[in-house]
Amino acid sequence: MKDVALKALDAALARGVSYADVRLEHIRERSLGTKNGQTGRLGSSESTGAGIRVIANGAWGFAATDDLSAEGISTAAEQAVAIAEASALAAKAPVQLAPEEKHQRTWVSPCAIDPFSVSIEEQLGLLLAVDAELRRNPGVTLAETNMSFTRTRQVFVSSLGSVIDQTRTTSQTGFEAWAFKGTEIQKRSYPTSFGGQAQLKGYELVRELALLDHAPRIAEEAVALHSADQCPEGELPLILESSQLGLQIHESIGHPIELDRVLGSEANYAGMSFLTVDKLNTLRYGSDIVNAVADARLDHGPGLGTFAFDDEGVPAQRIDVIREGQFTGYLASRETAPVIGLTRSNGAMRAMAWSRLPLIRMTNVSLLPGPHALEEVFDVDRGIYMETNRSWSIDDKRYNFQFGCEIGWEIRNGKRTRMLRNPTYSGITTEFWNSCERIANRDHWTLWGVPNCGKGQPEQVMGTGHGASPARFRKVRIGGGYGK
């Protein structure tokens, strides 16, 4: 792979560009699923290709090809340069990049059990056992399970002299129990919804999650939701379970701090950000107990946003995003870093695959744990506890959000009491984070994976990581999703 990548780099440099980099990748995937006791999907795939990014005439060009023959590489390099020259026709100023060092390194993500070496029979057998366990509850009308694995080997070379060989293995698994009755459809998921937990791990993730052990409770809750009371409307203390809080972090901290959004790059599609550059080090983002980081290093954990180098060849880093409530940092690239006075990119450029251009993407954007035992987080006279995301929506500047969860519970005098169905909550980003009054300790902290984050045109779906422990927020608007 390295030889082909270097040939592609030479082909671009031979055309007189001022900068070039090449990402050559081989992506291998396996995906399995069951539905009501039958194999739902069973497949494998592989994809190989190269993306060539250049600066010519002071403007960007990018071309990607699956044709890795000498002719195919040459054609793609020529196309990238022609595209850059066309970009220059409508350019305002030449592209400038923050300096970066040359890196030559090989890195393989930790993977205790190679998921591709575990037999399909074992993997499918586990999913079918979970599926059967869910359907033992007669109120469950639909059971679904899933498991998927991806291994990406990437060779990155650049005109700075970098040669970086990275291999990342990710795994994802989960299941859902649906219950239809009368005029309502209810659903419970484990360990979280929309495909379950996803991390930078091998098959050990599947074993750690003990899927089968949780199936009876999930089935029972899905059915019990039909007898539960509708979540009330009003302003109440809200306690969020950690996977839901992870998604809250994703939408209302992770996206607003993407500097390309802030600067207008996504104005036509994913939107902009309320977090304009004048707010750096001046905005009170959250209460004093709110501390958030963006951390791509393995030290932070095996997240979907963990790597050794980003797709511009910049090493993984940790940045303080919110420190004791104060907004302190953006996610940046080599092109955008100088705009906010950084002398170097903080390494957040990632592409979905070889065929797409790297963009600023979340790494692992996490809320650091607080000091509290779980009982202290729940210690309110009356509040609502919500678990597991069902819907999520936020405006295109990331102010107004609304989330729905699969299940809620009323908290009375610090204790979980009646179950509530169809819980939703909404708010304004900074008001919400400033209302954060308790965060549970590290014993309850989980690094969740969001595997389906969309951004860019053409759209790119990216995996991001979000660490969180349950937290309490005072006076949050509850129930607006069902408001009349």
Place this chain on the structure above:
Amino acid sequence: MTKSECLRIFDVAQRAAPPGGVDGIELMIDSHTSALTRFANNTIHQNVAERDRMVSVRVLIGQRTARATTNLTDDQSIRRVVEEAIALTRVAEPSEHLLPLPSPEEAGEISEPPSRFDRATAETNPERRALAVKEAIAIVEGAGATAAGIFETGAATEALINSRGLLRYHEETSARFSITATAADSSGWAKVSAVSATAIDAAALASTAAEKARLSSSPREAAPGRYTVVLEPAAVLDLVGQIFGDFSATAIHDQRSFLTGRPEGPLFGPNIGIADDVRHPLQSGAPFDGEGVARQTLKMVDAGRIREIPYSRSSARRAGVLATGHGFPLPNETGEMPANIVIAGGGASLEQMIAAVDHGILVTRLWYIREVDPFEKIMTGMTRDGTFLIDGGKPVCGLRNFRFNQSVVEMLRNVVAMSPAVRASGEETFDMVVPAMTVEGFNLTEVTKF
């Protein structure tokens, strides 16, 4: 990829399957080239092109099936992906619902839609896209706003070949242009998609976006509540488009569709008619499904009543009806779905629809739409890039954007006026042919900060 190249790959694959070792082999062979020129802050900031192919092999062994896919098309890689598909299939659970591959007779004859391939669009070069973008930027910049958007062109081929002699092949091109004009406290948006780049009038789209930004400047804040809203076609598309995954025999059977258990009788207003019609002149896409079955035109909703729903071969057999040609590639959990939606329009122009509203809100576009309630189809989301107060039949000022929580079922009972249907393109679902709609009692529940 040409049809003969696809046949060559199929031949290699078929020969790689051991004689008598498999009961059927099916290949989906796709290829595409696409290029997208993206601009923001009045300059081209991202400019990309890609080409890729896909060979996806499904084999049947008894009542088992599985799929393996590669983007490598040399003979060795094809043989390897066939071996992988066989290995996966051998360990799959047998399914009583699995059907043999369809013969050409069973898959049905295809009455071809109009040609969807335009060579000039396939060959659009980066310079042409850049010059169109430059012209659009100049218009928005001249209006005192900042332009961002895309100009995308592409070509794709799609083949489905199976060992019972079925051969399907489709090629088409596509072009898209969208633009957002951002002013100090407002924005405007416009977008067009078509088979041919000749349908793209970048200057006109830029003017529309700039004018919306100008008219919505200094936005006022209106109280949340139920309003009469005029939804432009892109807003209708992105909201109504959320319900079509439920128009599926499999989803209804699985009891996860909002159509499950609904009583007979009108579900929507008597003015609502919805078809799935791959041959509609404003539509695009292949006239066959994931098993190669010819797509039928379905009258899904007629005068507000649910009439016809899509069936894959498997769900059709379960129901004792004929497949409609809307199945996904196998194996899958979801069955089928309509892909070529045409919502019947009315006779009013957008201007007439606005003029008929005494007090209401005009919505250009909706954003980040997600399902709050799966049975009532309550959707939440935001207005975006051009929200206006209508007073006395005229848009009088821009408004701060709203969050809505609206049942689509209820909405389609409350449509009081429609424009003729046009091909609309948004960002929340696939392109459809839809009208603008005036909807009474639309539930706007919160207001954001801009």
